[in-house]
Amino acid sequence: MRGSKAVLTLLEKEGVDVMFGYPGGTTLTLYDDLLTSNIRHVLVRHEQCAAHMADGYARATGKIGVCTSTSGPGSTNLVTGVATAYVDSSPMLVLTGQVATSALGNQAFQEADSFSMMMPITKHNFRLLAPAEIPEAITRGVSIANSGRKGPVHIDLPADVQKGEVPEAEMKREFPEPPPLEDFHDLPEAIKILRAADRPLLLVGGGIIWANASPEVLQLAEMLMAPVTTTIMAKGVIPEDHPMSLGIIGMHGKEAARKAFMEADVILAVGTRFSDRSSGAQSELPMSTKLIHIDIDPGEAGKSARTQVRMVGDAKKGLQMLIKGLQTTKGETAWSLRIKEILKNCACNINVPSTPVLPQFAIFELNRTLPKDAIVCTEVGQNQMWAAHFFKARYPRQFITSGGFGTMGFGFPASLGAKVAFPNKAVIDIAGDGSIQMVSHEFATAVSENLPVVVCVFNNGWLGMVRQWQKLFAEKRYSGTELRDNPDFVKLAQAYGADGVHVERSSELQEALRTGIDAGTPFLIDIHMDPEEDVLPMIPPGGNPNAVIRGRCTWK
Structure with missing residues (x-):
């Protein structure tokens, strides 16, 4: 069996039914064999988003997510998404193409040392030098990603390894992993x-x-x-x-x-x-x-x-x-x-309609309007903290966010991964006007793959969290944080074939959410928000936990 065909056959055996990726010269044989595979391929518009989609899929389902890229710039583009999954212990299998084994180390076209590059941000790395190594790498890779503290595993696939033949005996071998360490003597x-x-x-x-x-x-x-x-x-x-x-x-x-x-x-x-x-x-x-x-x-x-x-x-x-x-x-x-x-x-009233809209009220409307089983993803920054603080999650895996790595641009592609996993659930991305501009090209993926997620942009014209720190701890010396001349986000979504609506008053938000949920197409809600509203309460960085900045918080 050809190496690339063996990769897909073994993934199918492990229960993989979707792969997020972007093709290139070193993965041509893999993509050729995808034509006869049962694995669905989701074509992304940037490799970082392939990793985020696989991550979102994994977090929503508890199953391993799979992403792939070509060599060189393809693999370097994956790095941020892989690191995001690693810090948050999300199980992923990361497949990168590589130049032929005979060209390794010779600065061949689109060659990068993906093996070394991925080492600090994965649980385990495989660099395959022969087709016979493929079964062990795939089987053990999935097991390692899913066992113990979960996390991403990387497999580097040289082009000639994908083209070579895998011995049938190797395809039938088993590769058991030792159980993780356990100590409950206390x-x-x-x-x-x-x-x-x-x-x-x-x-x-x-x-x-x-x-x-x-x-x-x-x-x-x-x-x-x-x-x-x-x-x-x-x-x-x-x-x-x-x-x-x-x-x-x-x-x-x-x-x-x-x-x-x-x-x-x-x-x-x-x-x-x-x-x-x-x-x-x-x-x-x-x-x-x-x-x-x-x-x-x-x-x-x-x-x-x-x-x-x-x-x-x-x-x-x-x-x-x-x-x-x-x-x-x-x-x-x-x-x-x-x-x-x-x-x-600690019972705040967040039903506070105003013009411009307050972020608390936006979360109030999401709590009131979303279906009980909706999945909510977030970007990173003020939008994330408003959602984490006020959104009422009802079940595990309902709330998906980048925690330890704090990756702006995570939420939208992660929501697409979640939507692939649960096409019949409403999936919402809570975004900032800064974060969404890092990944807005994935509206093309959302439209072409028929993934009707709803993106709620908390649009305050600033990189809000950095601005908040400058306001509170740097005497309002704002530097590099105002997002001047933002695009018309609704027109941007519509240019990709999606749809959207502007919301400037609190009274417009519930109808906009209902329209978006029922739209049947990717939908962006551009919510104009008060830039002066800070995410509070807040414990200052390095501060005493009793020195809380409370703002509107009514804690007694």
């Missing part, structure tokens, strides 16, 4: 601490989503009467209208989450890496606060110096063992009553 101590806790709190991160452990989080929270706060990567892990949900924690998180975090006597952290943007406040915790940490990555488990109990392993398995070991359910406690009080103090 489980009895964790159970003891949780039983004795008066004010337990669950801090959960994206690892819970990848482990499909949302039911266990909810069960344990209700057993312990422990509130749940999440990082942005775990938003929606339990319904955010649940009485035990505190919402997201961090620099732009909920005041309820921050307050409960500071008052808890035991914190059970699961599937979170304690990033500076989510839980930097741990240094301000009382010394008496006990911290239990479960993570599948040995390098992350126990990362906080405050950790009393460290366990390494699958989040779902760890939570199931805790539930089995505790075997008790608390009723109403002084702590659960305190949480009710905290939540009551």
